[in-house]
Amino acid sequence: MYRWKKKIAPYLFVLPNLIIFGIFIVFPALFGFYVSFTEWDVLTSPEFIGLGNFIKLFQSAEFWTILSRTLIYVFSVVPITFGLSMVLAIILDRNIKAKGFFRAIFYLPTMLSFIVIGVSWRWILGNNFGILNYLLDLAGMAPVNWLTNATTATIMVIFATVWARVGYFMVMFIAGLQGIPGVYYEAAKIDGASKWQQFRHITFPLLKPTSLVVVVLSTIQAFKMFGLIKVMTTGGPGDSTTYLVQEIYQQAFQVGDMGYASAMSVMLFLILGLLTIVQFKVSNRGGNAYE
Amino acid sequence: MRKNLFITITALLLVGLMAVPAFAQETVLDFVWFSDGVEGEVLKDIIDDYQEENPDVEFNIIEVPYNELNTKIKTMVAGGNPPDLARVSNPGELSSALLNLNDSIGQDYLDNFVESTHPYVMVDGEMLAVPIDVTANGIIYNKDYFEAAGIDVPDTEEELDDLWTWEEWANALEKVVEESNARYGLAYDYSPHRWSTLLYQAGGSFFSKDWSEVTINSPEGERAVEFFVELHDRNIIPESIWLGGENPNTLFRSGLTAMHFAGNWMLTNYRDNIENFDWGVAYMPKGKIRSSVVGGKFVAGFKDSDNKEAAVDFLKYFSSQKVNAKFCEESLFLSARTDNSKLNYSFGSDMFEIFSNELAVSPPEAGSDWAYNEAMSRIYDDIRQNVVKSIQKEITPKEAVENIEELAESEIEDMEN
Amino acid sequence: MNNKVKNILWYVILLSFSLIFVLPIIWIFISSLKTSNEIFSWPPTILPNEVTFSNYITAFSKGNFVTYFKNSIFVAVTATALTLLINSMAGYALAKFDFKGNKVIFFLFIATLMIPLQVIMVPIFIVLRNLGLYNSLWGIIIPPAATPTGVFLVRQYMTTIPDEVLESARIDGASEWRIFSMIILPLSKPVLTALTIFSFMWRWNDFLWPFVVLSTESKYTIQVAIANFVGQFSVDWNSLLAMNIVAMIPVLLVFLFFQRYFVKGIAMSGMKM
Numbered sequence: 001m002y003r004w005k006k007k008i009a010p011y012l013f014v015l016p017n018l019i020i021f022g023i024f025i026v027f028p029a030l031f032g033f034y035v036s037f038t039e040w041d042v043l044t045s046p047e048f049i050g051l052g053n054f055i056k057l058f059q060s061a062e063f064w065t066i067l068s069r070t071l072i073y074v075f076s077v078v079p080i081t082f083g084l085s086m087v088l089a090i091i092l093d094r095n096i097k098a099k100g101f102f103r104a105i106f107y108l109p110t111m112l113s114f115i116v117i118g119v120s121w122r123w124i125l126g127n128n129f130g131i132l133n134y135l136l137d138l139a140g141m142a143p144v145n146w147l148t149n150a151t152t153a154t155i156m157v158i159f160a161t162v163w164a165r166v167g168y169f170m171v172m173f174i175a176g177l178q179g180i181p182g183v184y185y186e187a188a189k190i191d192g193a194s195k196w197q198q199f200r201h202i203t204f205p206l207l208k209p210t211s212l213v214v215v216v217l218s219t220i221q222a223f224k225m226f227g228l229i230k231v232m233t234t235g236g237p238g239d240s241t242t243y244l245v246q247e248i249y250q251q252a253f254q255v256g257d258m259g260y261a262s263a264m265s266v267m268l269f270l271i272l273g274l275l276t277i278v279q280f281k282v283s284n285r286g287g288n289a290y291e
Numbered sequence: 292m293r294k295n296l297f298i299t300i301t302a303l304l305l306v307g308l309m310a311v312p313a314f315a316q317e318t319v320l321d322f323v324w325f326s327d328g329v330e331g332e333v334l335k336d337i338i339d340d341y342q343e344e345n346p347d348v349e350f351n352i353i354e355v356p357y358n359e360l361n362t363k364i365k366t367m368v369a370g371g372n373p374p375d376l377a378r379v380s381n382p383g384e385l386s387s388a389l390l391n392l393n394d395s396i397g398q399d400y401l402d403n404f405v406e407s408t409h410p411y412v413m414v415d416g417e418m419l420a421v422p423i424d425v426t427a428n429g430i431i432y433n434k435d436y437f438e439a440a441g442i443d444v445p446d447t448e449e450e451l452d453d454l455w456t457w458e459e460w461a462n463a464l465e466k467v468v469e470e471s472n473a474r475y476g477l478a479y480d481y482s483p484h485r486w487s488t489l490l491y492q493a494g495g496s497f498f499s500k501d502w503s504e505v506t507i508n509s510p511e512g513e514r515a516v517e518f519f520v521e522l523h524d525r526n527i528i529p530e531s532i533w534l535g536g537e538n539p540n541t542l543f544r545s546g547l548t549a550m551h552f553a554g555n556w557m558l559t560n561y562r563d564n565i566e567n568f569d570w571g572v573a574y575m576p577k578g579k580i581r582s583s584v585v586g587g588k589f590v591a592g593f594k595d596s597d598n599k600e601a602a603v604d605f606l607k608y609f610s611s612q613k614v615n616a617k618f619c620e621e622s623l624f625l626s627a628r629t630d631n632s633k634l635n636y637s638f639g640s641d642m643f644e645i646f647s648n649e650l651a652v653s654p655p656e657a658g659s660d661w662a663y664n665e666a667m668s669r670i671y672d673d674i675r676q677n678v679v680k681s682i683q684k685e686i687t688p689k690e691a692v693e694n695i696e697e698l699a700e701s702e703i704e705d706m707e708n
Numbered sequence: 709m710n711n712k713v714k715n716i717l718w719y720v721i722l723l724s725f726s727l728i729f730v731l732p733i734i735w736i737f738i739s740s741l742k743t744s745n746e747i748f749s750w751p752p753t754i755l756p757n758e759v760t761f762s763n764y765i766t767a768f769s770k771g772n773f774v775t776y777f778k779n780s781i782f783v784a785v786t787a788t789a790l791t792l793l794i795n796s797m798a799g800y801a802l803a804k805f806d807f808k809g810n811k812v813i814f815f816l817f818i819a820t821l822m823i824p825l826q827v828i829m830v831p832i833f834i835v836l837r838n839l840g841l842y843n844s845l846w847g848i849i850i851p852p853a854a855t856p857t858g859v860f861l862v863r864q865y866m867t868t869i870p871d872e873v874l875e876s877a878r879i880d881g882a883s884e885w886r887i888f889s890m891i892i893l894p895l896s897k898p899v900l901t902a903l904t905i906f907s908f909m910w911r912w913n914d915f916l917w918p919f920v921v922l923s924t925e926s927k928y929t930i931q932v933a934i935a936n937f938v939g940q941f942s943v944d945w946n947s948l949l950a951m952n953i954v955a956m957i958p959v960l961l962v963f964l965f966f967q968r969y970f971v972k973g974i975a976m977s978g979m980k981m
Contacts, residue, residue: 009884010805014813017798017854023839024851025820028831032823042365042830043387091722093970103967104960105726108733111959113913113931116952119945120732122538127531128474129541131735134752147535163729171902172861174970178898179868209864217857220821234481237534238679239672249826253362255669256384258827265827272822321923327939353923357940362829366920370833372842380940540942545750556941566745 036262042252046259053263063247063264070243074222076158077165081218085166086211089173090203103174107167114164118231121160122147150240153233157241160232161225169214176210177203212283216276223272244268318601319349323364323377325357328559330622337618341608348601364388373593375602382411382420382589383664389419390592395603396421403612404627407585407650410662420591421610422627424619427646428488428554428584431561433473434569436549437463440470444573446645451574457492457518460576464527464550473549476527478539480553483674484584484661488552490515492578496656497699502663505703508696511579516681516688518578523682533679554586555646558639559623572642575649583649585658587627625650669702670695740764740949747946764954767947771925771933780912780930781958783849788907790853792900798854799862800892804874814863817856829920836921847921848914848929855910858903865899866892901969908962912955930955 036053038046057063088106092099109117124132125146133143147153184202193201204211226245229235235242244264252261324331331354338350353374355363360377361384367373368388382389392400398418401409408422437444442463445454455463464476479485490496495511498504506512522528529548531537543551544565550573551557561570575583590609592602608614612630619626620634625647636643661667677691686694739747740763742756767773801807802814832851833842841847869892877887893900915931922928934951937944 005884006805006878007807010801010807010810013797013801013805013884013888016794017817017859018813020794020850020854021817021820023835024832025823025828025854026816028828028835029820029823031831032828035827041387042369043385091718096718100964100967102722102726104964105730107963108960109729111909111913111956111963112733112952113915113934113955115915115935116736116948119948120736122536124732124735126537126541127535128529128547129537129545129750129752131752145531145535147537148531149534153535163732167729168906171905171967175861175898175902176865178970179865206868209867213860213864216818217821217860223822224824226824232536234536236536236679238683238685239676245824245826248824250672252826253365254671256365258830262827265824268824269819269822273819276818276822325939326936327942351924354925354936355919356935356938358938359919359935362916363920366830366833367923369830370837370842372837541748544748547750554941560942564744564748567749 032262033266035259036266038259040258040262041256042258043256049259053260054266056260057263057267066239066242066244066247067267069240070223073154073158073161073241073243074219077161077222077225078215078218080158080162081165081169081222082211082214084162085169085214086173086207088166088170089177090199092170093174093177103170106170109164110167112164114227115231117160117164118228121156122232125156147233148237150237153237153241157229157233160228161222164228165218165221169218172214172217173207173210176207176213179210180206208283212279215279215283219275219279220272223268317347317349318598319351320376320598320601320605321351321353321374323353323355323360323367323374325355325360325378327357327556328622330618330624333618333621336621337609337614340614341605345604348605361385368593368595371595373595375596375598376590376592376605378423378588378590379420380586380588381662381664382591383414383662384668385591386414386417386419388593388595390594390596390599390602391417391419392421392592392603392606393418395599396607403629405585405629405632405650407653407655407658408587408589408627410659411587412589420589421606423588423590423610423615424622424624425627425650426554426556426586426588427625427650428485428552428575428586429646429649430550430552430573430575431543431557431570432550432573433543433546433548434571436467436471436473436546436568439472440467442466444571446571446573446641448648451648454574454581455576457576457578461522461525461527465525467549468527471549472546475529475542475548476550477522478542478548478551479522479528479532480539481532481536481675483671483678484586485552485554486515486519486674486678487657487660488575488582488584489519489578491582491584491654491657492575492580493518494579496654497660497695498656498663498666500655500659502659502666505696505699507699508692512692512695513688514578516678516691519678520681520688530682533682555625555643558642562638572639572645574645580652580654581649582653582657583646584661585650585653586661588624665706666699666703669706670699673698736949737953740946740953744946763946763950767937767950767954770947771928771936773930773933773951775926776928776930776933779845779927783845783914783918783929784908784911784958787849787853787911788904790849791855791858791907792903794854795858795903796862796893796896796900797888798859800866800888802859802863803866804869804871804892814859817859821856825916829916833920842921843923843927844921845927848918849911852911852914852917855907858907861903862896862899865896869895898970901966905963905966909959912959 035046037048037050039049040046092103124130127133127143127145127148130146132146136143145152146156180203185198188198188202224245225243226249229241229243230246233241235246248261248264251257251264324334342348360379364374364377364385373388379385396418401412401418404422405425408425412418412420412422432444445451467473468476490512493511493515495507495509495515497507499506523530529537529542532539539551539553540557540560542548546568575581590606592599592606596602612628615626615628616631616634619631620636623636623638625643626632626634632647674695677686677694680686681688681691738756741759743760743762746753746757802810836842836847836851841850873891874887877891913931915935918929918932919935922932934948934955937948
């Protein structure tokens with residue numbers, strides 16, 4: 001009796017989520033996949049053109065420039081966000097005073113909409129009107145061209161992204177830390193293990209499932225970061241902070257070439273899929289602590 | 292406990308699914324609208340007046356931010372649920388979804404509207420919208436700064452005979468920075484549309500008037516890029532706007548720049564927000580010729596709407612002389628109607644006159660280029676990129692116009708396939 | 709003694725680091741208390757010359773913010789309840805049952821995260837409309853409720869719950885639903901807390917989706933209303949700032965209220981493995 005129930009139970013548990021998913025995400029996604037083989041201006045019916053969009057994509061120098069720029073951005077944002085959110089979570093999981101207060105502070109930027117974050121940073125970093133350059137001036141230092149130089153603008157966009165996302169992943173790590181049994185640390189203390197050894201041999205390995213979530217999600221989020229950059233730099237100076245999703249959105253709704261936008265999305269999907277598989281493989285290497 | 296929660300939620304979901312909106316007896320017109328200032332409020336007044344005569348017509352105004360206007364309309368249309376009316380800045384973008392007004396209103400009706408609006412409205416021989424108001428690019432200046440520098444700014448028709456040239460204008464802006472508290476001469480909107488004003492003043496254009504040729508790669512086009520780069524090199528325009536996205540309105544409002552290159556839409560904003568100094572509108576300098584750039588707002592119906600007749604009726608009402616005058620006067624807009632060219636504005640009549648005069652001397656390309664939306668939307672960003680790259684000295688002005696030409700030609704070829 | 713100095717040093721480091729996170733937000737808040745002219749004056753003032761609430765008053769008088777707030781609360785609360793329920797069920801199945809299709813379903817969930825909403829918005833819209841959910845608050849509650857992030861998070865956490873706990877319950881004859889609701893859920897309090905905080909924030913801050921689905925002002929959520937402060941040529945910064953400060957408050961309250969549930973479950977801390 002219970003064997004039969006155990007067999008059918010997982011399907012029932014997963015069903016509600018799966019139904020909503022199938023109707024609202026999977027079906028539209030398949031449609032989007034089809035659109036990548038068509039020419040579609042959204043207003044009239046899609047027209048099948050085979051691999052035309054993909055050929056255009058592979059021949060476009062602009063696409064590859066944007067892609068490599070996106071990769072630089074993503075691979076800067078992800079490690080910094082990961083490291084910082086983990087360190088903050090570990091510090092704020094300890095028995096320190098006012099930890100609720102500190103958690104809230106680091107989570108604050110997460111609560112703001114991306115539009116406000118983008119506007120605020122542009123406002124703070126403005127060459128002439130920005131409060132930061134004004135303060136530098138008061139302190140007798142030369143103003144910095146924060147957003148008008150391609151390199152500093154890229155760095156500031158990365159900084160703003162990390163600033164906006166660290167609190168979010170910190171909360172995930174804090175939740176994950178609660179799952180590590182306290183007895184391990186007590187045993188380690190008796191054995192005279194240092195703080196670093198405790199982290200190296202208990203916290204880090206046992207946090208692996210959460211770490212995987214954070215790496216995978218922060219990678220996906222960075223690839224899809226849209227509103228913040230659109231408002232903060234409008235992709236500039238020039239196009240030096242224009243990334244893949246900006247280009248997808250531009251093509252889809254400004255230019256009205258949904259087919260090409262979908263083809264780029266398919267590429268984005270493949271890249272992210274590949275990265276995610278790699279991340280899972282790396283995480284499983286040396287055996288998962290729990291499986 | 293958990294089970295109860297589950298049942299409650301399921302029940303709620305079912306109720307939600309079944310709550311299909313009931314069909315009302317009256318006609319309800321879905322009207323997609325966006326606002327910069329008070330025009331949304333004025334529209335509501337006008338609708339109230341309209342409803343007194345047409346009590347069976349209801350309006351559902353869907354206000355959206357301008358940036359997302361296309362997203363909203365396109366999803367509604369693609370989802371088989373088009374609005375009945377929409378305020379748009381370029382009917383060509385939505386041409387395949389809009390209602391052809393040739394029979395219901397008739398092309399003759401367009402004779403009532405300034406000619407520069409016609410290419411926006413007529414797409415492939417079909418009249419797709421009704422013009423409501425027009426916009427003109429122009430310059431707004433800080434009177435205090437120019438007075439301090441002892442520079443006379445042309446703002447009367449008498450001064451038009453001896454209008455400043457590009458060079459004199461640039462020198463004046465440099466002098467203002469020296470002689471007043473202004474830190475920079477000019478705040479110039481980060482927009483290819485605003486940049487193109489210089490292109491037309493230089494005597495150039497993006498396309499020929501009939502859209503058959505790409506004309507940007509010309510000595511005039513090159514000169515327009517070159518002069519714009521020069522304005523940056525001489526630090527007259529702070530590079531933080533075109534390279535860093537700093538807000539030009541803010542720079543002008545805070546008194547950091549002596550002049551703002553924008554358009555008539557800034558008047559209400561500055562009226563409400565500037566207290567610390569006197570400001571006014573000046574005539575733009577002339578290059579080879581004088582020119583502004585025309586833009587406009589239109590209202591269109593939709594071909595798959597369920598209430599086409601009611602929509603057309605309101606279009607006629609809204610664009611009629613009296614109603615249009617009320618709308619433009621109260622919103623402080625330039626009317627698109629020729630018979631409303633002189634309106635009684637409660638504020639800044641002299642400034643509006645400057646803008647209308649600028650429009651009157653603009654060449655036809657300054658309108659037809661921007662009405663050629665299908666091509667323009669594809670190269671818009673590239674224009675911006677190439678101008679920026681010229682400012683950064685990565686390419687020469689010559690290369691910039693060559694790049695834009697090449698892109699425009701390949702996009703047009705792409706469109707035709 | 710040495711320890712005390714070290715402790716103080718830690719606090720100082722933590723405090724100065726947190727300044728980077730909080731100062732920009734304080735700056736927004738202070739600016740929202742300035743008159744529009746002072747916000748745009750040069751040189752800038754750090755503290756307002758005169759504190760004014762006019763930005764808040766103007767923002768609130770434009771449209772019906774009580775209604776928008778009510779709609780947002782309804783959406784965020786209902787969607788969060790739904791998300792918690794279906795995500796934890798799915799996460800549990802994927803973490804603790806070895807069934808056919810487990811891996812496929814799991815990767816399907818994650819894979820959908822990789823699609824930009826912008827390109828599938830139109831087909832989702834068509835589906836919604838055919839289900840009669842267009843211009844209905846349920847249309848913005850149900851589709852996003854099956855969050856892949858939530859499933860992923862819950863699944864990863866639940867893999868750390870030892871199988872022995874479940875097996876002993878099964879031998880005692882507990883039903884699968886009972887095991888889930890009476891054993892698994894209490895043990896997963898920390899991750900469900902995180903999901904509650906996230907889900908509330910996601911739905912509260914959603915813009916694009918509600919914007920596309922809703923077409924009647926009386927159904928607008930707060931973010932849809934805020935976005936309308938942005939015009940073609942001008943942006944009403946003062947109202948935008950003020951409304952965003954107000955809109956943050958519920959999310960902050962939810963965080964402060966729930967973060968205290970980040971505690972080690974009794975069963976976990978005392979467990980012998």
